Amino acid sequence: MEIDVRKVAMLSRIRLTDDEAAELGPQLSSILGYVEQLSAVDTDGVKPTAHPHDAAMPLRANVVTNGNRREELQAPAPKTESGLYVVPKVIE
Amino acid sequence: MPFSSLSDIQNRLSSGKTTAVEVAQLYLERIATYNDGLNAFVHIDPAHVLAQAEASDKYRAEHDARPLEGLPIAVKDIFCTQDGPTQCCSNILKDFHAPYDAHVITKLKEAGAVLVGKTNMDEFAMGSSTETSAFGVCRNPWDTDRIPGGSSGGSAAAVAAALTPAALGTDTGGSIRQPAAVTGITGLKPTYGRVSRRGIIAFASSLDQAGPMTRTVKDCAMITAAISGHDSADATSVADAPAVDWLAACDATDMKGLKIGKPKEYFVDGMDPEVRACVEAALKQCEALGAEIIDISLPNTEHAVAAYYVIAPSEASANLSRYDSVRFGHRCENPEDLLDMYTRSRDEGFGSEVKRRILTGAFALSSGYYDAYYLKAQQVRTLVQQDFITAFEQVDVIATPTSPITAFKLGEKTDDPLTMYLSDIFTIAVNLAGLPGLSQPCGFASDLPVGLQWIGPAWREDAILSAAAAYEGATDWATRSPVAFGGES
Numbered sequence: 001m002e003i004d005v006r007k008v009a010m011l012s013r014i015r016l017t018d019d020e021a022a023e024l025g026p027q028l029s030s031i032l033g034y035v036e037q038l039s040a041v042d043t044d045g046v047k048p049t050a051h052p053h054d055a056a057m058p059l060r061a062n063v064v065t066n067g068n069r070r071e072e073l074q075a076p077a078p079k080t081e082s083g084l085y086v087v088p089k090v091i092e
Numbered sequence: 093m094p095f096s097s098l099s100d101i102q103n104r105l106s107s108g109k110t111t112a113v114e115v116a117q118l119y120l121e122r123i124a125t126y127n128d129g130l131n132a133f134v135h136i137d138p139a140h141v142l143a144q145a146e147a148s149d150k151y152r153a154e155h156d157a158r159p160l161e162g163l164p165i166a167v168k169d170i171f172c173t174q175d176g177p178t179q180c181c182s183n184i185l186k187d188f189h190a191p192y193d194a195h196v197i198t199k200l201k202e203a204g205a206v207l208v209g210k211t212n213m214d215e216f217a218m219g220s221s222t223e224t225s226a227f228g229v230c231r232n233p234w235d236t237d238r239i240p241g242g243s244s245g246g247s248a249a250a251v252a253a254a255l256t257p258a259a260l261g262t263d264t265g266g267s268i269r270q271p272a273a274v275t276g277i278t279g280l281k282p283t284y285g286r287v288s289r290r291g292i293i294a295f296a297s298s299l300d301q302a303g304p305m306t307r308t309v310k311d312c313a314m315i316t317a318a319i320s321g322h323d324s325a326d327a328t329s330v331a332d333a334p335a336v337d338w339l340a341a342c343d344a345t346d347m348k349g350l351k352i353g354k355p356k357e358y359f360v361d362g363m364d365p366e367v368r369a370c371v372e373a374a375l376k377q378c379e380a381l382g383a384e385i386i387d388i389s390l391p392n393t394e395h396a397v398a399a400y401y402v403i404a405p406s407e408a409s410a411n412l413s414r415y416d417s418v419r420f421g422h423r424c425e426n427p428e429d430l431l432d433m434y435t436r437s438r439d440e441g442f443g444s445e446v447k448r449r450i451l452t453g454a455f456a457l458s459s460g461y462y463d464a465y466y467l468k469a470q471q472v473r474t475l476v477q478q479d480f481i482t483a484f485e486q487v488d489v490i491a492t493p494t495s496p497i498t499a500f501k502l503g504e505k506t507d508d509p510l511t512m513y514l515s516d517i518f519t520i521a522v523n524l525a526g527l528p529g530l531s532q533p534c535g536f537a538s539d540l541p542v543g544l545q546w547i548g549p550a551w552r553e554d555a556i557l558s559a560a561a562a563y564e565g566a567t568d569w570a571t572r573s574p575v576a577f578g579g580e581s
Binding site for chain 1: 113114175186188189190191212282283284285298324327328330331343388392394395397398399402409417418419420421422423427428429430432433434435438443444447448450451452454455458464465467468469471473474475477508512513524525526550578
């Protein structure tokens with residue numbers, strides 16, 4: 001199977017060098033070629049797995065539980081200012 | 093002493109023959125001597141280790157000892173810890189300091205354990221050899237030209253060489269059991285939902301589970317008893333999980349009445365014949381201990397690896413989208429605009445295996461392909477799970493080889509990703525079905541350790557711990573240790 005590596009890389013927000021793209025193309029084709037065997041399995045009427053034990057997702061009360069830890073939680077950010085995350089300008 | 097089990101060290105501590113500080117010093121000295129040759133630890137802070145040990149000795153003097161009082165335990169670099177860096181052996185998390193402890197880290201601290209440091213791993217746990225680590229390859233103590241397995245290879249190497257008596261790993265497709273097997277130690281992947289995933293850096297959320305890597309079966313039980321339990325902050329942690337008497341399960345000395353399933357799909361042409369011979373001999377030993385061996389079939393096994401390599405990369409591509417260089421993680425220099433910042437930061441931060449998996453997952457989830465790949469794989473997953481449910485109507489536990497091969501040479505499988513993926517062929521189905529699995533040493537093939545895998549029904553860790561404890565008691569494989577690291581063979 002031919003895969004548009006550049007398109008998938010853009011969906012993944014990963015820049016690829018030409019060398020990386022040339023290497024990844026055949027590798028992805030080989031992996032997807034292997035998983036192609038799944039199409040031969042009869043899965044008519046089989047429910048897809050969501051949770052291995054079919055457990056329902058629990059709900060909790062919609063209340064704040066973790067307090068105000070803004071400074072601690074922002075400490076690992078590459079760039080912040082006045083409690084905000086700073087990124088390159090988005091809107092002109 | 094260095095190759096003692098956790099429970100032996102516990103006995104020496106409680107009888108006053110040693111102190112937590114002495115124990116910590118012993119292992120810190122061994123790390124200083126041997127780690128350069130293995131690269132099992134990627135972060136170690138001796139002063140912090142000794143401070144924890146001193147606090148534990150003080151606690152013991154004033155209170156009743158807690159379940160893991162003063163016992164050294166290393167953790168894979170995937171567990172968030174407030175102390176020291178948490179980097180998942182990736183450049184995208186270089187120098188990241190987590191603002192909170194993972195739930196299991198909190199549990200270990202509450203149980204009195206001394207946290208030794210962070211162990212090496214495949215980047216984001218994606219690999220079977222610890223060769224994709226951004227911090228350099230890790231080596232197998234039994235032959236340092238060979239891989240220690242992966243992705244929890246650092247934890248496995250550290251325990252096998254007695255740089256720590258125990259460690260935590262995580263297992264998404266075999267990442268506790270396969271490294272345990274190829275380094276000659278014991279590792280348990282608990283039932284999915286038994287142990288909270290909060291604060292464990294996510295790879296594939298419907299498959300990931302944390303567990304112990306130790307020298308003995310009982311040590312696995314001691315640690316799992318401490319780290320398991322419901323956590324309301326992990327929505328997939330199961331609230332009404334059936335309880336297990338962890339330590340009592342390890343008292344088994346025989347297998348009278350035990351029905352062991354031997355699946356034909358796990359004894360196949362193409363596996364190492366010496367590995368097969370070790371596992372067949374182990375099953376004979378189980379028969380001598382009173383077990384009945386029953387031939388069974390798990391017919392969808394052949395599709396498990398394919399389903400896994402759709403599901404795991406798909407979940408990984410979603411989980412790893414959080415590394416956007418906004419809230420944490422590596423950011424490239426002088427980004428031109430937002431898109432340049434995302435794409436260049438992620439290109440620089442992720443290694444090639446991680447990129448390969450993200451791209452595979454993004455493709456499988458992309459418009460027009462979702463039904464053919466992700467949905468189909470989740471349906472096949474249901475079939476894999478049903479195979480086990482049917483088998484467990486007939487048998488109590490299932491026994492298989494953990495890995496079809498012993499530890500391979502560094503670099504041997506790095507050129508072809510698919511060959512590497514196929515080395516997980518015997519461990520992946522357990523994750524797809526969410527079952528507990530344990531690997532323990534059962535012999536040597538050409539001087540390299542071989543693992544015996546036990547698979548139990550959901551929530552029946554006790555069944556596999558009992559079988560493994562009886563086997564361990566009747567053999568001496570768990571006492572073997574590598575001579576080059578001061579062991580006895």
